[in-house]
Amino acid sequence: MTLQDGDANGACGLAYYAMFYAARAALIVAGEHRAAMAKTHSGLIAAFNQRFVQTGFVTAEHGRNFALESSRRLLAAYQGDVISDEAAAEAIDHATAFIAAVREWTVRRPGGEA
Template sequence: MKPETRKLLVKAGRALRAAGLLLRDGAPDFAAGRAYYAMFYAAEAALAERDQQFRKHSGVHAAFGEYLAKPGLLDPKLHRWLLNAFDKRILGDYSYEMDVDEAAAGDMIDQAREFVSAVETFLGSD
């Protein structure tokens, strides 16, 4: 595994732990953001291992779908989760309302945990 891939996976794990702490601390909107970033860093890791790097979130989203989910290398639901989590992160970060409740943030954290685990398994099988 490439060093940058490993670093991105470590960062994904840290984001996942932070999401749990933020949820327990009563900040579901910020927990949603960290859950998204756990998925995002894991997606970047999967792409980086294949020498694909992108400057924008939209590039990572599109490439993850095109090169990993669409051909079935990773479950397509992971791509849907990544896109949905991005939308919730935007709400949580930029809305002054509490648009992400505890249940939604908890679901995102569960999805992020499964997402990161799936990417780790995928990269370990290369």
């Protein structure tokens, strides 16, 4: 289920879930266990944005891209829309940058290590 296999919808979903679990892990590391276990995807996105974007730990662009990829995942998975290869490639790029930003935060935070 990858873009190379011709499954743009699947690749988009996997990119989003990589972001989702990176955000959940970051919240747990930050001690925000309750927020990390939000009952909805939008709740987790909101908690991540409040804890990391609004405080400047990650850029607003990462917050916007997290929300964008959540929307794309919904379109692909539940509304039957076909995601273009270009949009899926962009989702992968967004996920890669998002995960790198979360990793950078874990290194920079007090007590963080590479």
